[in-house]
Amino acid sequence: MASxxxxxxxxxxxxxxxxxxxxxxxxxxxxxxxxxxxxxxxEGKRFPRLQAFLPQNIWPWISNYLKFAFRRKHRFLSYSSxxxxxxxxxxxxxxxxxxxLSIAGDWGTGTREANDVARGMKNFDPDxxxxxxxxxxxxxxxxxxxxxxxxxxxxxDGVTWPTGxxxxxxxxxxxxxxxxxxxxxxxxxxxxxxxSSQDKKQLAxxxxxxxxxxxxxxxxxxYNSTGVPILGGIPLLNKIPGIGxxxxxxxxxxxxxxTTVKVKERPKATIVLTHHQYYSAFEGGYTKPAKQLAExxxxxELIWIWGHEHRFAIYDKFADxxxxxxxxxxxxxxxxxxxxxxxSEKAGRALQYYDARAYAQYGEIKVGFNxxxxxxxAGNIAEFIDxxxxxxxxxxxxxxxx
Numbered sequence: 001m002a003s004x005x006x007x008x009x010x011x012x013x014x015x016x017x018x019x020x021x022x023x024x025x026x027x028x029x030x031x032x033x034x035x036x037x038x039x040x041x042x043e044g045k046r047f048p049r050l051q052a053f054l055p056q057n058i059w060p061w062i063s064n065y066l067k068f069a070f071r072r073k074h075r076f077l078s079y080s081s082x083x084x085x086x087x088x089x090x091x092x093x094x095x096x097x098x099x100x101l102s103i104a105g106d107w108g109t110g111t112r113e114a115n116d117v118a119r120g121m122k123n124f125d126p127d128x129x130x131x132x133x134x135x136x137x138x139x140x141x142x143x144x145x146x147x148x149x150x151x152x153x154x155x156x157d158g159v160t161w162p163t164g165x166x167x168x169x170x171x172x173x174x175x176x177x178x179x180x181x182x183x184x185x186x187x188x189x190x191x192x193x194x195x196s197s198q199d200k201k202q203l204a205x206x207x208x209x210x211x212x213x214x215x216x217x218x219x220x221x222x223y224n225s226t227g228v229p230i231l232g233g234i235p236l237l238n239k240i241p242g243i244g245x246x247x248x249x250x251x252x253x254x255x256x257x258x259t260t261v262k263v264k265e266r267p268k269a270t271i272v273l274t275h276h277q278y279y280s281a282f283e284g285g286y287t288k289p290a291k292q293l294a295e296x297x298x299x300x301e302l303i304w305i306w307g308h309e310h311r312f313a314i315y316d317k318f319a320d321x322x323x324x325x326x327x328x329x330x331x332x333x334x335x336x337x338x339x340x341x342x343x344s345e346k347a348g349r350a351l352q353y354y355d356a357r358a359y360a361q362y363g364e365i366k367v368g369f370n371x372x373x374x375x376x377x378a379g380n381i382a383e384f385i386d387x388x389x390x391x392x393x394x395x396x397x398x399x400x401x402x
Contacts, residue, residue: 015110016109018111018360018367074180074182074184074185077203078252078253086203086206086260087207089210091166097378098376098378099127100125100127101376102129102162102164102373103129103374104130104131105275105329105333106307108136108148108161108175108334110143110156111159113370114159117334117370118160118161119162122162127165127166128169129161129162129163130170131161131170131171132171132173132273132330133171133222134173134175134307139178139179139181139183139184144183144188146159149188167192167195168193169193169202170202173225174222174225174226176222177225178226181222189202204220205223206253210261213377213380214269214270214271214382216271217261218274219289221247221249221276221286222275225245247276247288248288263297267297269380269382270300273306274289277306277308277309278306278325279344280329281313281344281347282309282342282343282354283340283343283344285347287320287321301323301324302326304325306328306330307333310331312329312330312355312371314329314351314352318350320346327350328373329354330371330372330373332368333371334370336367337355337367337368337370338367339356339366355369357369371388
């Protein structure tokens with residue numbers, strides 16, 4: 001396996017190899033395939049991936065996929081009528097009026113770069129940290145333990161998701177749902193939330209942080225992101241309604257926005273966080289959640305931060321058949337950032353910036369910088385600073401958005 005030409009691994013550490021994560025399709029079937037071939041590599045049975053389709057090798061992969069494919073996905077968790085309601089006061093640990101958050105997407109890879117990103121987030125000393133979703137390959141219990149909870153396994157060092165001084169949250173992605181969401185709901189989110197004298201654990205895959213001026217909504221587009229098993233991963237067929245994934249928001253979440261958060265009764269400057277993109281200059285968007293939210297927010301302009309695409313990109317205000325939103329793609333937390341030029345004429349007109357600098361090279365393939373976003377809220381100003389995890393960090397500061 002080719003090594004990155006821009007950095008060397010210290011001999012005392014062993015993290016997941018980035019090349020094993022390159023070219024990973026957005027498919028439950030093929031993500032389970034990658035997981036099993038990686039397991040065989042760790043057992044000293046490394047072979048070209050094409051050989052995994054030989055009869056003697058294919059069954060471990062297929063059986064692992066079938067174990068999840070036709071099993072009912074995890075029950076969608078919501079908030080009960082009493083107790084914790086998932087709405088938290090946005091506070092600063094120092095008691096001041098500047099609120100600091102560190103946000104990363106597609107971080108759960110267990111790579112050295114993911115470890116560097118976690119360390120960089122801690123160095124910002126944030127009040128809160130938020131993961132936008134995706135733990136690779138399929139977000140099962142072993143991968144949650146190794147890539148999020150720091151438990152070393154399979155010959156690799158574990159990587160730990162960093163927590164903020166006041167709390168931390170993690171959202172649901174499509175890769176967590178490739179294992180039916182069981183490990184995400186049962187093993188990961190119970191470790192998160194806002195510890196206090198009355199322990200406030202994260203109870204569901206959506207939440208709200210707010211003060212008198214700002215409202216930050218973490219919403220779950222991952223729960224409905226996989227479609228019908230097998231058929232949902234086939235091009236053209238996945239365009240048929242009911243077969244492909246539309247990432248719609250569950251009715252319990254929408255009801256919570258109305259009755260608990262009261263977005264209609266108490267409008268505020270709002271930042272929406274989801275795993276999947278509303279629109280994109282590089283690939284297709286998921287407009288169903290935006291159309292659902294438009295029924296609640298009308299034409300209110302939002303800041304919308306997403307992951308899913310493994311890149312960093314900044315958009316001006318744009319609307320794709322629903323509400324106008326300032327888009328920020330921050331899916332460069334841990335996956336190898338593979339280069340792709342903008343292709344969408346619509347969203348491409350709103351594209352202000354995307355990172356096209358090379359960080360490392362594996363064989364003939366160059367990859368970009370991993371990183372995260374630091375968000376500062378002060379008064380009615382939101383300030384975004386993207387920080388790249390590398391030996392020579394690069395900082396790009398977004399314009400201030402009222």
